[in-house]
Amino acid sequence: MERWVYGSLWALFAGSLLLRLARSQLLPTRALLHLGLLALLQHLCQACLPLPLGAPLTAAGCLALGRAAQRRRLPVAGKAVFITGCDSGFGKQAARHLDSMGFKVFASVLDLESAGAKELRQSCSPSLTLLQMDLTKPDDIRKAQQLVQPQTASTGLWGLVNNAGFDDTIADAELSPLCKFRTCMDVNFFGTLELTKALLPLLRSSRGRIVTVSSPAGDMPYPCLAAYGASKAALTLLMDTFRSELEPWGVKVSVILPGYFKTGTSCDPAYWHEKKEQLLASLPTDLLQAYGEEYIHEINKQFVKFMKIANEDLSLVVNSIADALISTTPAPRYYPGRGMRLIYFIHHYLPSVIRDLFLKAFFINQKLPRALQPKHQNGLKQE
Numbered sequence: 001m002e003r004w005v006y007g008s009l010w011a012l013f014a015g016s017l018l019l020r021l022a023r024s025q026l027l028p029t030r031a032l033l034h035l036g037l038l039a040l041l042q043h044l045c046q047a048c049l050p051l052p053l054g055a056p057l058t059a060a061g062c063l064a065l066g067r068a069a070q071r072r073r074l075p076v077a078g079k080a081v082f083i084t085g086c087d088s089g090f091g092k093q094a095a096r097h098l099d100s101m102g103f104k105v106f107a108s109v110l111d112l113e114s115a116g117a118k119e120l121r122q123s124c125s126p127s128l129t130l131l132q133m134d135l136t137k138p139d140d141i142r143k144a145q146q147l148v149q150p151q152t153a154s155t156g157l158w159g160l161v162n163n164a165g166f167d168d169t170i171a172d173a174e175l176s177p178l179c180k181f182r183t184c185m186d187v188n189f190f191g192t193l194e195l196t197k198a199l200l201p202l203l204r205s206s207r208g209r210i211v212t213v214s215s216p217a218g219d220m221p222y223p224c225l226a227a228y229g230a231s232k233a234a235l236t237l238l239m240d241t242f243r244s245e246l247e248p249w250g251v252k253v254s255v256i257l258p259g260y261f262k263t264g265t266s267c268d269p270a271y272w273h274e275k276k277e278q279l280l281a282s283l284p285t286d287l288l289q290a291y292g293e294e295y296i297h298e299i300n301k302q303f304v305k306f307m308k309i310a311n312e313d314l315s316l317v318v319n320s321i322a323d324a325l326i327s328t329t330p331a332p333r334y335y336p337g338r339g340m341r342l343i344y345f346i347h348h349y350l351p352s353v354i355r356d357l358f359l360k361a362f363f364i365n366q367k368l369p370r371a372l373q374p375k376h377q378n379g380l381k382q383e
């Protein structure tokens, strides 16, 4: 009897864990997971249940998992979606893709004359509306809300895709100017929060969707990304809170956590060279003395080399955005991109010392600051 109780409890625990992992999008393939789960259930039933119930229970498991695995999609007709950051990158490609799917797209851009805005104007259907909006300007957000509201009064606004984001500093937190922390927070957190609050009444009336593109840098300490990562950490937590609080209203919230992709200026060496020079010119002398110019050149070199191998297939992210908008069961998290499952597995299950070493080996591994180098050590001792 005891064996039977333990076996059943173990089967329930293992089954719930594997199902949670399946829904989290963290595992390589659903089929692999389902086979593993069914083999486990079959074994446990045979080992623990007094009667030959293995086969019928396993068959029931197949049916249940098959239904869970089916991700049904909602009809697109009549659904309006507001997307931010469509000048380039994921936002531009998502606007074009959602327009081709039949959504009524409101594509906001920083600059209506940007190459991306012109491309969307030329390549998308007449139902796509381009509008200029700077997330750091409350007046722009108010005008955007006033444009969208009358055009969605009958249908409500089905989706908000918070895609716009900013970072232009790749340096240790101590070397990152405070104004960079503020700009990242202003765009990535406060601007996104203000827009979301402005459009929430429309989203609640349609029991629609909020899809926010955050970053794994908000979940784990990527070296030299403190300003950006802190703003994304705040954003991700905000969206998790929205997901819980908006559940009674029928509004579903998903967070997209992409890997590293070639978008906008993310892999433009000339852009990052200019940002490095601006940073060097802005640093106080004592800080520059302590770290040394070479330290900052090395970070920039490692970063530019890393982005050379960034993913070029933006459709991985765009498809996650689309799924979060029209799946009947959107996932709370999407992890599109090479190696993201491994990175999150390490983050969730390995000790912090291993996690930190992995991120340094994977992304940027700073050299010793000038003041800590043996040939400069005597300078420190005298001070």
Ligand SMILES: NC(=O)C1=CN([C@@H]2O[C@H](COP(=O)(O)OP(=O)(O)OC[C@H]3O[C@@H](n4cnc5c(N)ncnc54)[C@H](O)[C@@H]3O)[C@@H](O)[C@H]2O)C=CC1
Binding pocket: 084, 085, 086, 087, 088, 089, 090, 091, 109, 110, 111, 133, 134, 135, 136, 163, 164, 165, 166, 187, 191, 213, 214, 215, 216, 257, 258, 259, 260, 261, 262, 263, 264, 265, 266
């Ligand atoms: N490229 C990558 O490897 C990754 C990007 N992300 C996130 O993906 C999102 C999209 O970025 P990407 O397409 O990669 O880069 P991107 O630079 O091509 O696009 C960023 C967009 O945000 C807009 N934007 C910037 N500041 C703005 C402001 N103040 N107001 C309104 N819009 C503003 C830009 O005009 C641009 O359209 C961002 O939230 C970014 O943090 C997350 C993980 C990885």
Ligand SMILES: C[C@]12CC(=O)[C@H]3[C@@H](CCC4=CC(=O)CC[C@@]43C)[C@@H]1CC[C@@H]2C(=O)CO
Binding pocket: 165, 166, 167, 168, 215, 216, 217, 222, 225, 228, 258, 259, 260, 266, 363
């Ligand atoms: C900061 C930025 C976007 C990111 O989130 C990535 C970063 C390059 C290193 C990364 C590797 C990952 O595995 C996750 C994503 C990320 C932290 C990108 C460099 C420029 C990108 C940017 O500026 C976004 O606005």
